[in-house]
Amino acid sequence: MPAIRRLPEHLVNRIAAGEVVERPASALKELIENALDAGATQVSVSLAEGGLARLEVTDDGCGMDPPEMALALERHATSKLPDEAIEQVLTLGFRGEALPSIASVSRLTLESRSRAAVQGWRRVVDHGTMVDEGPAALPPGTRVRMEGLFARVPARRKFLRSARSEYAACLDVVRRLALARPEVGFTLEHDGWRVLHLQPGQDMAGRAAQVVARELADNGVAIDFERDGDFGALRLSGVAGLPTYNRGVADHQYLFVNGRPVKDRLLVGAVRGAYSGMLARDRHAVLALFLDLPPEEVDVNVHPAKTEVRFRDATAVRGFIVSALRQALATGDRRSVQAPDGAAMGRWQAEPLAPPEPPALRSIFEGRDWSAPAARVAEAPAAWRSHAASVPAQPLGRAEAAAEPVLPQADYPLGVARGQVANTYIVAETPDGLILVDQHAAHERIVLERLRAARSESGTGQAAAASQALLLPEVVELDEVACDRLEDSAAAFLPYGLEVERFGPNAMLVRAMPAALKGGDPAALLGDLADDLAANGASLLLGERVEHVLATMACHGSVRAGRPLTVAEMNALLREMEATPRSGQCNHGRPTWVKLSLADVEKLFGRH
Template structure:
């Protein structure tokens, strides 16, 4: 039998580095978190070759004495745990492994000077070996340089990606930490280029918009909701402002950037009936929760968390997001698509000539000469027949100026309503808009409860599943019964289904239970059934809404506009597409060269 032995310190550090330092961005995350925990108000990051050649972080934090610097390079030495109450930790880093782990796989230079000290101190560690130390000239704070990462560990070095890929990962780390702390000024240089220069104290909304996209400020709603000791803040993009990938969702727990399946599932649930399946919301959410209700020590890099009441957290985020969106999502995308707008510009002259070539431009004397009649200008020859009806375009009355979506003036292609508002021209997709209105009307009238009423099966159905799945479903049976799904345990590996929700009466019970179990296994809470009911209501709304191709009277158009102004989430249809867009009068005038 092989003899048990203690591993050498250098090998222990390299093993720890394998958990903490996977690539340059991992080292950068630890160093920036240390700077934040040190009370820095300004942090400067410099990268060379995406961090493969150099990662440098300079801060104006509290600094360290020479003795503290030596201790900081030992394993499990930290200033961030004053006692043994690890569940109460409030700092970003606390394991005490980051610096010695990084120093074991790179050339590591640590320089620091406490506030009030006459000079700083410098220590240089080359892949675990102390090679130099002595006085250093630098302002109060700390500077850390990481060079030649994995240079002496070729097995790890060859798994690193290209400089461009490593730079992208480093940029993502800086962005997330910068969003978490809008009070801290953060600068990022890559080679000779200045990438970020964020000023401190600019506020959460401004910081998020600067990092994600400036247009998010005009296409998002602010969130600030408290319940049961939890608080949710941040910025959530309107459903019509979405992306094809989920890379623009930034989630934070107690100021810590995390990538958590429960939180991303909650976001998906909140936007369930407002986004198409292949589109993703753009947002930055900050969850504050009592420290004893969340475990941040489940992953060496501290990017994952575990909640004591996962169901309560998810429910709070879903309801909080929906509540916030209901206050601002009557809005749609704030500007028409730029490519579509470009189609209005500068029609080529040859095309115009081909349209009007050969036309008789002599004035229609008989019509113009009619006494007291307005000029009709041979409209039968020049103008196409209108697709919809419209009243005479009278100026907006005083009482009409308060309508955000204006007054209907006509209909185009029996699909789009044209309305005049005080500040511009509004185009409304009548089918998309009415689809949303019908869905919200069904909910408001209690269709949600009606859909949840149970429909007893004539013969209860036995659904065979594996034992863990049955355990999960049995535990959630009481909650599912409130939604109309009545079932009970039927042996070790089967469930007996006695009733289904009324709206899902024709659903295959086996498929339904398997989907719910998948959701329980993933998120710990049976929200999928509720989302399924929402999808059923959305389908009903689609079939019951005004179809494209139907001619509307002007009073019908105006009634639709007024209901849109009163209805939450009316800025987008059930699939996340905008229901209306507005062209400002300034843009209209630009089209005609008046500006």
């Protein structure tokens, strides 16, 4: 067996760099965090070729003296951990590996000047070897330049992506850290072009609108919840997008723990659980969430890049996030994304300004002397009567006499029903525009909220919902594994009015259905419930599994598209939407109603 030996210092630094510096974005993250920990109020980032050729970070923080600069380039040297209480760390960085790790795999130029010094100092380290040092001219603060990353480590260099991909990763890092510190100004330049310019002193909502998405200001709800737990106070703040404002990928979810940007699986799962029943499974929420809790209750030292954390009581944290998010989204109630789709608006056809005359009329008026006075007013000649007879009778709109006086439209936020299009969409009129309602999506949300309301807020929360016993129990045949899943969850179905029991190896017996699902198909319902349990049952908490079950029930019990409704039924649906929380979106995150303002209508007719 070979003898045990100590690794040489340069190899140790390269191994450490492999943990900390994976690509330009990871080095950029460490440098910006150092700037923020130094008390900077302005951070400027400059990139060349996505950071592959050059990466520079300049700040106006406290700066360093020459001896401190020399110490900062040594491994495990830091000013951010004054004692050994690592569980009490409040700074973004604390491991003391960033600068020496970056310097071991690139050419690093470190320039800094403390506020008390009259001039700055510069140190240049080329792949672990100090090659130059001397005075430097710069204002108080620090400037770090990284050039030629992995130039002498070709095995690592070949794993880097294109300049465009590396730039996208760097941009994401800047956005996340800029969102974490809205009081700090940020600028980002890439290949001489200014990409990002954020003013210092912004509030969180304004910074989120600039960094995450401008539409979030109009399509999001503010979050600020606190709870006192057994281990201290929990607080969740930020902004969460409405379920109808979503994306196909989760790249617009910004999560922070005690001001530290993280990409933690527990937090991502909590967000997914909070939006369950409001988003389709292939859609993702847009949000920026800040979780604050006592530092001793979270371990930030479980990952070299500090992007993952570990909570002492993960279940309590997850439950707090889910409940706070759902409560915040409930305050949005009927809100939905209301920006008219530009492509859809562009499909409106404008009639020609001068429609051609019918041939029969043209033959009547051609050749007539209009200067001669008319002798009398006479009935139109036979040619006109024959043309009028060929015009088909106009269709009559479906209208019904009101059973009682109709109240002013202002009393109804969703307006008064005027008709139905394609037996699917309800047309309602409000004082300032028109509203189109998807009757199936709207009723699906209403049924889901009815089922949720069946749970009592007191005791165990298992008060039974109204149930409709079947005259003859129905046998539903399924495969044995699906029956096993349904049998295991049968007790969880009872509070919602669904009563099932095992009926042989490959069948389930349905004895009662929820009253809200009157007329539903038991076989289709059980098939979908079995699929939901197979996809989510093992990985979700009981409450979240129940949410999936309720969403599936609601879909089966809602008014289907293609069903004609009376005016009274349409108005009843609108009134119930106004009283139902989260009625602005269906269970899959699609809007239940959209509004066409009078201004939009006037634009269609050229009246603006």
